[in-house]
Amino acid sequence: xxxxxxxxxxxxxxxxxxxxxxxxxxxxxxxxxxxxxxxxxxxxxxxxxxxxxxxxxxxxxxxxxxxxxxxxxxxxxxxxxxxxxxxxxxxxxxxxxxxxxxxxxxxxxxxxxxxxxxxxxxxxxxxxxxxxxxxxxxxxxxxxxxxxxxxxxxxxxxxxxxxxxxxxxxxxxxxxxxxxxxxxxxxxxxxxxxxxxxxxxxxxxxxxxxxxxxxxxxxxxxxxxxxxxxxxxxxxxxxxxxxxxxxxxxxxxxxxxxxxxxxxxxxxxxxxxxxxxxxxxxxxxxxxxxxxxxxxxxxxxxxxxxxxxxxxxxxxxxxxxxxxxxxxxxxxxxxxxxxxxxxxxxxxxxxxxxxxxxxxxxxxxxxxxxxxxxxxxxxxxxxxxxxxxxxxxxxxxxxxxxxxxxxxxxxxxxxxxxxxxxxxxxxxxxxxxxxxxxxxxxxxxxxxxxxxxxxxxxxxxxxxxxxxxxxxxxxxxxxxxxxxxxxxxxxxxxxxxxxxxxxxxxxxxxxxxxxxxxxxxxxxxxxxxxxxxxxx
Ligand code: NA7
Numbered sequence: 001x002x003x004x005x006x007x008x009x010x011x012x013x014x015x016x017x018x019x020x021x022x023x024x025x026x027x028x029x030x031x032x033x034x035x036x037x038x039x040x041x042x043x044x045x046x047x048x049x050x051x052x053x054x055x056x057x058x059x060x061x062x063x064x065x066x067x068x069x070x071x072x073x074x075x076x077x078x079x080x081x082x083x084x085x086x087x088x089x090x091x092x093x094x095x096x097x098x099x100x101x102x103x104x105x106x107x108x109x110x111x112x113x114x115x116x117x118x119x120x121x122x123x124x125x126x127x128x129x130x131x132x133x134x135x136x137x138x139x140x141x142x143x144x145x146x147x148x149x150x151x152x153x154x155x156x157x158x159x160x161x162x163x164x165x166x167x168x169x170x171x172x173x174x175x176x177x178x179x180x181x182x183x184x185x186x187x188x189x190x191x192x193x194x195x196x197x198x199x200x201x202x203x204x205x206x207x208x209x210x211x212x213x214x215x216x217x218x219x220x221x222x223x224x225x226x227x228x229x230x231x232x233x234x235x236x237x238x239x240x241x242x243x244x245x246x247x248x249x250x251x252x253x254x255x256x257x258x259x260x261x262x263x264x265x266x267x268x269x270x271x272x273x274x275x276x277x278x279x280x281x282x283x284x285x286x287x288x289x290x291x292x293x294x295x296x297x298x299x300x301x302x303x304x305x306x307x308x309x310x311x312x313x314x315x316x317x318x319x320x321x322x323x324x325x326x327x328x329x330x331x332x333x334x335x336x337x338x339x340x341x342x343x344x345x346x347x348x349x350x351x352x353x354x355x356x357x358x359x360x361x362x363x364x365x366x367x368x369x370x371x372x373x374x375x376x377x378x379x380x381x382x383x384x385x386x387x388x389x390x391x392x393x394x395x396x397x398x399x400x401x402x403x404x405x406x407x408x409x410x411x412x413x414x415x416x417x418x419x420x421x422x423x424x425x426x427x428x429x430x431x432x433x434x435x436x437x438x439x440x441x442x443x444x445x446x447x448x449x450x451x452x453x454x455x456x457x458x459x460x461x462x463x464x465x466x467x468x469x470x471x472x473x474x475x476x477x478x479x480x481x482x483x484x485x486x487x488x489x490x491x492x493x494x495x496x497x498x499x500x501x502x503x504x505x506x507x508x509x510x511x512x513x514x515x516x517x518x519x520x521x522x523x524x525x526x527x528x529x530x531x532x533x534x535x536x
Contacts, residue, residue, distance in 0.1 A: 010034045012454075013126050013135040015112050015392065018046015019093065020141035020427040020443040023067065026100050027451040028139075031458075037102075037141075038128060040111040044097055046143050048089045053166040053377075054174075055192040056086035057219070059279055059333040060438050063230050064248040066092065068238040069444055073099060075231055083219045083278070083333070116395045117422060122463045124423065136463065139450060140389055140426045141443075144435050147387030149501060151380045153184070155358035155365075159376060166193055166379040176200040180372060182364055184356075185379030186212055191332040193377060198340035205371050207364065209351040210493065211321045213302045214332035218277035238441075245514045247438035247445075250280045257285030257294035265294065269301045278333045282326070289327040289487045299326040309338040316341075318350045328487040329494040330435070384495040385430045385509045386410050396421035397466075409498070409507035411476050413467035413532055414522055416446065422466035425450045430509040431479050435496070437515035445515075449522050453530065462535045471532025483508030 014024045017039035028035035041049045058065050062079035077092055084092070097103060114127040115138060124138045148167035156163065164174065166189040181201040183190055186208045197204045230237060241249045257265050265285070272281045287294050303320040310316035319338060340346045354366045363373040386406060394402040400420050405411070412418050415432025416425055427446045428434040434442065457465060483489055488496050488508050498504035511518055525531050 008036075008131065008133045010036050010133060010135040012036075012137045012139060013038065013124065013133055014139045014141055015126075016046060016141035016143060016146075016388075017041070017044040017106050017108070018048070018141065018143050018146075019067075019440055020143065020447065021046070021106075021139075022093065022097055022100075022102055023069070023443055024139045024141050024427065024447045024450070025102050025105055026069075027447050029105075031451055031455055033454070035105060036133065036135075037106040038110045038112050038126070039106060039108050042109050044103075044106060044108070045090045045093045047145060048086055048093060050146070050168055051166060051189065052086050052090075052171070053164070053169040053189065053193045053379075054196040055194075055335070056166070056169075056189070057083050057192060057217070057333075057335075058089060059083065059188065059217075060248055061278075062088070062222075063227075063237075064241055064438055065089075065440055067096060067440055067444065068235075070099075071235065074234050078227065079222055081219055081221055083217055112392050114393045114395070115424070116399075117397055117424070119397050119422075122423070137423045137425065137454065139447075140392075140424065140429070142388035142392075144385050144428060144439075145382040145495075147383040147391055149381045149383055151378075153356065153359055153378075155360060156376075158361050159359045159363075159373075160361045161374045161376065163376045163378065166190070166377065167382065176375065178202050179374040181205070181375045181377060182207060182371060182373040183377045183379065185381065186210070187379065187381055188330065188332045189381075190377075190379035191334045191337045193379060195334070195336045195340050197377060198343055198346050201345070201375075203345045203347070204340070205347045205349055205364075205373065207349045207351055207356065208318070210323075210329070211319050212329060212332050213299065213321055213326045214334045214337050215273065215279070215281040215302070216277045217333045217335050218275070219335055241438065242441065242519075243516055245283070245286075245516070246279075246433070246436055247441040247515045248279075250283045251276065252280075252283035253285050255285065256287045256291070257297070258287055258291045260285075262297065265297050266301065269298060273301070273305060279331065282331060289325070290485050292325075295325040295327065295487055302326060306338055310341045312341070315348050318348055324490070324494075325487045328490060330496065381495055381500050383501050383504070384498070385434065386498070386504075387501075389426065389429070394421065394424070396424070407505075409505035410509060411472050413472040413475050414518075414525065415511060416450070416522075417465075417467040417472075417533070419467045419469045419472045422464050425453075430507075431476060431511055433511050433513075433515045433518050434509075436510045436512060442515065445519055445522070449526065452526060456526075456530075457535065460535070464534075464536045465530065466534050468532055468534060475532075478513075479511050480508055482511065482513045486512050488512065 011033035012028045012035040014037040017037045062084035116125045126133045180203040182205045184207045268284045307316040357365045363371045410430035412431040415429040493499040
């Protein structure tokens with residue numbers, strides 16, 4: 001059946017209604033621009049709409065992981081826990097959207113299929129299954145972890161039990177009582193869902209390919225007095241967070257670990273493990289991922305903790321990451337993960353020594369045995385950072401395709417723009433600090449930069465802005481050089497470098513130079529009349 005295509009014209013089209021797309025819509029409106037958001041999901045919230053598995057939680061503290069642009073919103077919203085759970089974050093996002101009356105400009109259930117730039121008209125045409133729209137500008141607010149990895153597990157279609165994916169969890173309740181559950185994947189999602197499965201299922205088998213470093217979250221209910229004090233000083237705290245490496249109030253140590261004795265470092269690791277926990281562990285010393293001795297000490301510290309927690313030392317050893325240092329893959333933040341392996345109803349299977357051969361109608365067959373299962377939970381990760389951008393067929397000047405341009409890996413200028421793709425902005429794209437900073441604050445920084453850029457273009461009467469090939473090449477050389485100083489470049493199979501996706505070019509995608517330094521560079525580029533861009 002052919003679908004009627006209507007032509008509709010806007011100033012800005014925004015792809016994605018997550019934290020980034022919603023703020024972009026708000027800012028475009030404040031500029032008086034006509035904007036529309038296209039969202040593939042049936043609801044707003046992006047990551048927090050899809051990843052609704054039990055135990056899903058942000059690894060940045062709630063009082064930091066929230067918009068700072070509205071004093072009214074940050075004062076009226078009440079976070080209940082130190083680390084907000086997915087339902088709370090989604091409620092918050094919906095609250096912001098209704099406070100700002102955003103819904104009327106959001107089209108749900110609509111996946112953008114194609115974007116084509118018309119150089120003579122200086123505008124983009126956006127195509128969905130039903131419609132075609134045109135706009136001067138496009139903002140890609142598609143997120144860093146939005147396209148689940150399509151892992152081919154042989155025989156999965158023959159499994160007679162239910163299969164759940166953490167990245168697309170059912171909306172209604174899921175009951176695991178009396179079920180034998182198999183979990184494949186032990187990244188953040190697997191580590192978060194596992195304790196709930198261990199608690200509810202009659203038996204849980206965790207199929208682990210690569211062990212992860214995980215730090216206890218020490219999550220807690222936030223007391224009214226604590227929140228009151230925080231809010232009394234909210235803007236100062238936001239300002240302070242904006243000065244830190246990852247845009248959070250994370251108590252970052254400033255003295256290099258390499259200048260300290262073993263005992264001093266050990267004391268600091270112990271304090272952070274016991275008292276504060278979470279991602280802050282990685283901020284004990286500024287050289288945690290750059291100095292080999294400090295990194296090995298921190299890695300060994302976590303391994304010793306795992307061996308203290310897990311009673312069966314054979315299991316504990318399997319849970320200890322050994323072939324990469326801490327931070328080489330994104331660390332996990334857990335609530336009782338390692339502890340589940342002391343339960344009688346939990347079994348760990350090491351896929352490195354006993355790989356999965358196939359899924360059968362009744363379970364999983366590994367090389368050495370068969371596990372009878374009633375349900376499967378897959379937490380297999382994402383085609384991170386570039387996946388959502390490349391899912392759309394984006395054609396820039398002269399029909400050049402972004403997929404073609406990025407065949408050898410992504411190249412951007414500041415993570416925001418791509419040469420050959422005028423008037424197309426990416427929020428927290430590859431080459432920006434992105435997943436290495438508080439995403440909400442990074443989103444605000446990017447969208448404000450983009451909005452200022454549009455506003456200055458309007459003042460000058462410009463209708464087109466495009467990154468130069470040189471600026472893009474220089475920027476990515478810098479991203480690579482900074483990345484090479486960290487453990488990231490050496491990491492075995494991290495999604496940070498695209499190594500979890502078969503065939504994906506191995507490139508350090510996040511900018512590792514620190515969020516404030518990055519923000520300063522962006523501001524300098526703007527102050528110097530958008531150096532590295534051509535405007536016309
Ligand atoms: P991750 O961190 O990419 O974890 C995916 C997990 O799935 C990881 O343990 C993988 O093992 C495992 N995996 C992937 N493919 C397979 C196959 N074929 N067989 C067995 N195991 C497999 O994704 P998450 O969703 O947990 O977290 C992503 C981010 O979201 C997280 O870092 C936070 O920022 C939020 P591998 O390590 O590849 O051996």
